[in-house]
Amino acid sequence: MKTSFFKLPLLLVLFYWVFNIVFVVTYCVGFDDYFFISSDMTIYQIIIKFIEQILPNFFLQSPSSFVLFTTSTLILNKYAINQINQKNIINSLFIAALITLGDIVGRLYCYPYIYEWMQAGRQYLNLNIYFFFPNYITNLLKITIGYFFIVLLTCFSIKLFNKSYMHNDNALTQNESQQLHLGLFIALYNCYFLTALFALIFLYEDMYYSYYSFRKIIIDIVGLTVFLSVVNLLGYFLLRRCFTGVTETIAFKKLVFSSIGIFLLNLLLNCLLLIVLVIFSISLINYLKYWHKISDLEIIMICFMIVVILLISSCVLVRIAVKLLFGKMDKNYQNMSV
Known part of the structure; x- marks a missing residue:
């Protein structure tokens, strides 16, 4: 079967x-x-x-x-x-x-x-x-x-x-092991993201709301579902060929510590990049306001470009880190297999 x-x-x-x-x-x-x-x-x-x-x-x-x-x-x-x-x-x-x-x-x-x-x-x-x-x-x-x-x-x-x-x-084949490592890595990354997000949501709810409104919960669910669907689909195509060095045994400890390390590094670098982009955008908007009245469409385009830059930087960082950690087979296992 x-x-x-x-x-x-x-x-x-x-x-x-x-x-x-x-x-x-x-x-x-x-x-x-x-x-x-x-x-x-x-x-x-x-x-x-x-x-x-x-x-x-x-x-x-x-x-x-x-x-x-x-x-x-x-x-x-x-x-x-x-x-x-x-x-x-x-x-x-x-x-x-x-x-x-x-x-x-x-x-x-x-x-x-x-x-x-x-x-x-x-x-x-x-x-x-x-x-x-x-x-x-x-x-x-x-x-x-x-x-x-x-x-x-x-x-x-x-x-x-x-x-x-x-x-x-x-027993697991090499291809099956790659699929398992890929699926577990994506699931762990989702877990870290949702943990950080929900801790912030609970903080926001405790300070400003005493209940969840029906409209708000619908917007949150739809927005989160669309975002995770797009990001996970993109992550699958980016990482599906990166787990070439895994063995038949699942390296779960390595998966956990490497994924949380990549997530924290990605979060830190994106925060720094976001600060730089926001400062640059404010300067650009002030410059454009000096010469002509800036429209709402131009502000939306600037915000959209910030999101695109952050998304691209995240994808590049995660792909490079995963290839470095899981793209080469462990030497000890390679010697045992020989």
């Missing part, structure tokens, strides 16, 4: 979303006394209220989804579980239920104590609650703790159901 390295993890993520939706709907119907404001609500109004509850949960679970995908891909490949069949799909369904249940219990009972502990630590260190950096670090810690629960639950659940899965004994 043909093996597939990413279909089972993707199914696991899909089941994770479905069970989260089931939990939200069950909670709203059975435990939320304020969900049904009046008894004469129409079906359309009820559906809209359900969507307003489900979409924020879906949006907030997107970083955890990449962690779940990466962890499940690694663990399933470790146990040689790469076949799509009824038995493996049913096991993945049970595993998704366990992960979702554990994640919900952690969010309901563990996260409040963790949050209080972090707030007490900030007060002990006498950090200003309205200062940007401590708030950002606190949000990063909260998100990272959530990742820890997801990784722990995924490893435990797959190990628990390992004997129930149908395994394959075929």
Whole structure:
């Protein structure tokens, strides 16, 4: 039977979303006394209220989804579980239920104590609650703790159901290893980006909003989906021939540390480049205003050029770094194979 390295993890993520939706709907119907404001609500109004509850949960679970995908891909490949069949799909369904249940219990009972502990630590260190950096670090810690629960639950659940899965004994080929390394690298890069972004979003929400509006969450989901689709598609075509030096064994530690190092370096260089481009753009706009009235279209074109330059610089940096780290086969492995 043909093996597939990413279909089972993707199914696991899909089941994770479905069970989260089931939990939200069950909670709203059975435990939320304020969900049904009046008894004469129409079906359309009820559906809209359900969507307003489900979409924020879906949006907030997107970083955890990449962690779940990466962890499940690694663990399933470790146990040689790469076949799509009824038995493996049913096991993945049970595993998704366990992960979702554990994640919900952690969010309901563990996260409040963790949050209080972090707030007490900030007060002990006498950090200003309205200062940007401590708030950002606190949000990063909260998100990272959530990742820890997801990784722990995924490893435990797959190990628990390992004997129930149908395994394959075929060793990884060089081409399959390249595909796995490419997929894991892209997933990890998405995870780092969403972690940094969501820590900033939570900071912004805590300071200015007390709830998510329906319109805002739709705009956020659509914008994030389009952006990630374009960037991931571009990243796939840029990096698909860069993992030529990988071996049949997944170098996960190297993937994790190299990808986070490349991400941080890329973030630092882009911030510096952005500062330079903004200063140059302000000077250019002031210069153009001196000679003639600058139009809104010209300002939009300047902003668009800044985005294009940042995107090109990111692509070049990531491609060069990946080729340097994964483009040459390790000498020790090369000597062993000879």
